[in-house]
Amino acid sequence: MKKLISFSLGASLALGMSLTAFAADGNTNGPTGSTSAASSEVRADTALxxxxxxxxxxxxxxxxxxxxxxxxxxxxxxxxxxxxxxxxxxxxxxxxxxxxxxxxxxxxxxxxxxxxxx
Ligand SMILES: [Cu+2]
Incomplete structure (x- = not known):
């Protein structure tokens, strides 16, 4: 029984982690999008x-x-x-x-x- 509990805990931890990883990955597109927006601002900042x-x-x-x-x-x-x-x-x-x-x-x-x- 103890093993089962620790297994399910581990499984939910792993699930939680992969969800977190997914969420973090999903967020990467946001910052990436604003990063490219920022770099176009940088380009504008050096525009002639x-x-x-x-x-x-x-x-x-x-x-x-x-x-x-x-x-x-x-x-x-x-x-x-x-x-x-x-x-x-x-x-x-x-x-x-x-x-x-x-x-x-x-x-x-x-x-x-x-x-x-x-
Ligand atoms: Cu002037």
Missing amino acids: SDGVVRKVDRPSGMITIEHGALENVGMPPMTMAYKAKDETVLQQAKEGEKVKFRLENLNGTYTIMTLKKR
Whole structure:
């Protein structure tokens, strides 16, 4: 009798575990779904926007870009001077050139993180 009880306990434990495993597996699709949603957000976070370089001011490290709406920094279409992240970005900017660029708000300073000719 004792054996029977321990067997049924074991069986229900095993059943419980497999149910748990099933539930966990079922949940995997949820997080997996939101993970891919999150990674598309990440992609959006590094997305490049179209713009046209209007002016490059080497001494101040500023690049004036005419651009459309920049969703990640909540900026409507405008022409505005932004800080180049570094010398590389500054060198890639040439007046009059159509570019793809990435603007980010770094501690309150709108900064061009990447810029390339398109
Ligand atoms: Cu602006």
